Amino acid sequence: MMDVGRHPRIKLLAYSEVEEVSGYVGNFKVKVRKKARYVDEEECTACGDCVEVCPVIRPDEYQMGLSSRRAIYIPFPQGVPSSYIINIEECLGVQPIACGKCAEKCDKGCIDFDMKDQIVELEVGTIIVAVGMEVYDPTPLDEYGYTRFENVITTLEFERLIDSGGPLEGHFARPTDGKMLKRIGFIQCVGSRAERRGNPYCSNICCMNTVKDSLLLRDHYPEIDITVFYLDMRAFGKGFEDLYKRSKDAGVRYVRGLPGEVKEDPQTRNLLVTVENTTACRLEEHELDMLVLSVGLEPREDSKTIQQLLSLSRTTDGFFLESHPKLKPVDTSTRGVFLAGCAEGPKDIKESVTQASAAAARAQIILNQDKIPIEAITPIIDYDLCNFCGRCARVCPYGAIVDVDPKRKVPPRVIEAACAGCGTCSAECPVGAITQRHFGDEQIFAQLEAMLGERPEEKIVVFACHWCSYAGGDMAGVSRLQYPPSARVIRTMCSGRTGERFILRAFTLGAPIVLVSGCHFADCHYINANRWTQRRVERLWDRLERASIRPERLQLEWISAAEGQKFARTMRELEEMRKKVTPEEIEYTKQVLAEKV
Amino acid sequence: MAEEAKFRCLRCGHEFIAPYDKDNPQERSCPKCKSNSVRRARER
Numbered sequence: 001m002m003d004v005g006r007h008p009r010i011k012l013l014a015y016s017e018v019e020e021v022s023g024y025v026g027n028f029k030v031k032v033r034k035k036a037r038y039v040d041e042e043e044c045t046a047c048g049d050c051v052e053v054c055p056v057i058r059p060d061e062y063q064m065g066l067s068s069r070r071a072i073y074i075p076f077p078q079g080v081p082s083s084y085i086i087n088i089e090e091c092l093g094v095q096p097i098a099c100g101k102c103a104e105k106c107d108k109g110c111i112d113f114d115m116k117d118q119i120v121e122l123e124v125g126t127i128i129v130a131v132g133m134e135v136y137d138p139t140p141l142d143e144y145g146y147t148r149f150e151n152v153i154t155t156l157e158f159e160r161l162i163d164s165g166g167p168l169e170g171h172f173a174r175p176t177d178g179k180m181l182k183r184i185g186f187i188q189c190v191g192s193r194a195e196r197r198g199n200p201y202c203s204n205i206c207c208m209n210t211v212k213d214s215l216l217l218r219d220h221y222p223e224i225d226i227t228v229f230y231l232d233m234r235a236f237g238k239g240f241e242d243l244y245k246r247s248k249d250a251g252v253r254y255v256r257g258l259p260g261e262v263k264e265d266p267q268t269r270n271l272l273v274t275v276e277n278t279t280a281c282r283l284e285e286h287e288l289d290m291l292v293l294s295v296g297l298e299p300r301e302d303s304k305t306i307q308q309l310l311s312l313s314r315t316t317d318g319f320f321l322e323s324h325p326k327l328k329p330v331d332t333s334t335r336g337v338f339l340a341g342c343a344e345g346p347k348d349i350k351e352s353v354t355q356a357s358a359a360a361a362r363a364q365i366i367l368n369q370d371k372i373p374i375e376a377i378t379p380i381i382d383y384d385l386c387n388f389c390g391r392c393a394r395v396c397p398y399g400a401i402v403d404v405d406p407k408r409k410v411p412p413r414v415i416e417a418a419c420a421g422c423g424t425c426s427a428e429c430p431v432g433a434i435t436q437r438h439f440g441d442e443q444i445f446a447q448l449e450a451m452l453g454e455r456p457e458e459k460i461v462v463f464a465c466h467w468c469s470y471a472g473g474d475m476a477g478v479s480r481l482q483y484p485p486s487a488r489v490i491r492t493m494c495s496g497r498t499g500e501r502f503i504l505r506a507f508t509l510g511a512p513i514v515l516v517s518g519c520h521f522a523d524c525h526y527i528n529a530n531r532w533t534q535r536r537v538e539r540l541w542d543r544l545e546r547a548s549i550r551p552e553r554l555q556l557e558w559i560s561a562a563e564g565q566k567f568a569r570t571m572r573e574l575e576e577m578r579k580k581v582t583p584e585e586i587e588y589t590k591q592v593l594a595e596k597v
Numbered sequence: 598m599a600e601e602a603k604f605r606c607l608r609c610g611h612e613f614i615a616p617y618d619k620d621n622p623q624e625r626s627c628p629k630c631k632s633n634s635v636r637r638a639r640e641r
């Protein structure tokens with residue numbers, strides 16, 4: 001951190017918050033609120049004289065509340081810049097000054113009660129999101145007694161207690177009596193791999209963190225008896241299995257099974273842990289001096305704000321979604337924005353460093369270019385047809401369509417560098433004024449006419465998105481899965497491109513069944529474009545029903561690239577539906593839609 | 598408490614009730630056949 005702070009080409013804005021991001025790759029404009037520290041960070045030498053006189057005492061967040069700090073403090077010892085901050089919410093008052101002892105004591109006059117927040121505006125080419133994560137709060141898991149028993153602590157609290165820079169200065173002891181302990185237990189998967197209470201995913205780091213802690217304890221305090229309660233130990237990284245074996249060889253006991261109950265002996269404050277040992281098939285009770293809950297990781301609470309600021313996608317777990325898990329693991333759906341560390345998913349330090357290096361390298365590729373090549377799949381606006389309604393700008397997931405003003409009849413303008421080419425604007429334009437390069441209306445119509453030119457009643461028209469559904473069809477093919485040959489697939493970049501015009505044209509040309517398919521909501525490669533697909537299909541179902549056409553003939557399916565089985569199954573089901581569509585029904589549909597479209 | 602609505606599967610015809618938020622569309626699937634062709638059943 002010191003290197004970062006001193007680097008001539010790195011501008012570090014600590015104690016700051018990003019408020020607004022506009023622009024696009026190569027041309028981002030970022031508005032940052034640099035919060036008032038009330039201490040001149042250039043002048044402050046961190047001598048600590050001010051701290052001695054501050055009368056306000058608060059729990060120290062860095063020490064997990066196990067020790068205290070003052071209202072004027074350094075958030076953590078290695079913090080950069082090494083300068084104090086006054087927490088203005090906790091200070092006795094600055095306007096008017098109620099105490100002012102810190103200012104009186106500071107010889108260099110670094111304390112400035114009139115300091116105000118500053119808005120810093122930056123112009124940057126790329127952005128790396130490395131906002132980290134939070135840890136799971138085990139309070140809801142009452143059976144472990146975290147809120148009831150003082151000797152039940154979390155892994156982070158354990159880290160502080162055993163750390164030489166912690167509240168006990170490395171003299172490890174249990175919180176209730178400050179005595180050295182003899183027996184300690186660790187419970188794994190606290191808040192992880194739990195569908196109902198906690199998070200459904202594995203937090204990745206907890207198993208090896210416990211193995212490391214057990215070896216640390218064994219090294220410092222060989223007399224302590226260590227027991228780890230686990231579901232299954234996941235030691236999959238390089239050298240991790242060896243470390244796990246070392247821990248077992250060092251006498252750490254691993255019990256397969258998570259405790260069902262923790263009680264406290266009111267006399268000794270010892271903990272009685274009841275667990276079903278699923279290896280030995282017996283119920284066991286363990287008496288421990290201290291219990292450590294190996295808590296999992298969670299996305300940050302403010303992830304949604306960051307998502308909105310940068311037009312990013314998130315997984316159902318709440319972590320930021322990468323552009324492609326294998327080919328673009330640090331890119332995001334917004335070009336020029338990259339991910340590093342636990343913002344993308346739980347990971348250890350090694351993986352975080354690897355990902356951060358990759359993100360920096362990816363960013364550098366863009367920064368070293370004078371011009372940025374874009375794929376020629378951006379929209380073209382026919383200004384003679386445009387009615388300035390602004391719908392295109394509203395549906396664009398990237399904010400790539402700007403300037404449009406329905407009141408002043410200002411037409412839209414496409415920022416091509418910001419456009420990802422989903423085609424939603426084209427599909428949603430009510431007057432057909434927008435078309436997409438290489439996925440133009442005429443090109444799609446030509447495909448429809450070709451595929452439905454002969455015996456259309458035997459065909460099922462499938463609109464599939466490039467990233468997921470089309471790849472799902474490919475997967476079905478390479479897996480040699482059997483599905484009827486009636487499917488005729490039209491590929492678009494995103495299901496958002498599948499406009500009403502295409503679907504109605506397919507029916508007008510005699511298609512018995514039309515399937516619109518795209519990525520699952522959480523996997524959409526264009527942030528949220530497939531939500532517009534769903535809305536559009538819902539509108540069409542209503543429209544078909546009003547025209548006395550069975551809405552069942554228009555089907556919707558979210559199929560991922562890995563779901564070849566689902567693609568094949570869907571096609572088999574649709575083939576059964578196709579057989580039930582009568583020639584009279586097809587003829588009626590053609591007539592009705594020919595009149596209406 | 599989220600609003601609930603009645604849905605009908607356009608693949609198998611199964612009807613079911615699920616949370617519904619007009620402003621926040623959710624990915625839906627039929628609990629019976631797992632199809633995503635799920636349409637909100639309108640009151641007549």
